[in-house]
């Protein structure tokens with residue numbers, strides 16, 4: 001059993017819902033998933049104990065949130081090379097945040113990112129059965145590349 005961190009920022013709860021569904025998908029494969037707000041992390045060491053990382057935040061002003069930028073600098077201090085990763089975010093019309101986070105994880109941290117790419121969902125779709133399934137499938141895709 002491996003341990004996955006699903007860390008998110010969310011102002012109105014949509015990206016938080018995505019995080020919870022993604023964690024469900026991870027758990028369906030028998031792994032452990034912690035769902036935590038990025039603001040809970042103050043030191044890089046607190047991020048150390050995981051086998052895979054899925055980070056998410058919504059898009060505001062065609063950008064990721066300021067908190068996520070700070071969090072990504074914090075995570076830079078870990079050696080995440082080769083670790084399994086994914087990125088997600090809720091949006092209404094442009095949805096830049098998830099691909100931006102995904103790019104940082106892939107090209108800066110050199111993580112082994114899921115082949116599904118970033119998971120961007122329009123907020124109206126998240127709490128539909130298709131939206132929930134897309135998130136769960138994303139969690140499964142991350143979990144399925146982890147040795148049990």
Ligand SMILES: Cc1cc2nc3c(=O)[nH]c(=O)nc-3n(C[C@H](O)[C@H](O)[C@H](O)COP(=O)(O)O)c2cc1C
Nearest residue numbers: 011012013014015058061062091092093094095123
């Ligand atoms: C001030 C403001 C700016 C926003 N800018 C964007 C944007 O540039 N692109 C986009 O796709 N959605 C934008 N949104 C919509 C949010 O991304 C969307 O409501 C999202 O689901 C919020 O997620 P959260 O509940 O996790 O905070 C904006 C919303 C607000 C209130």
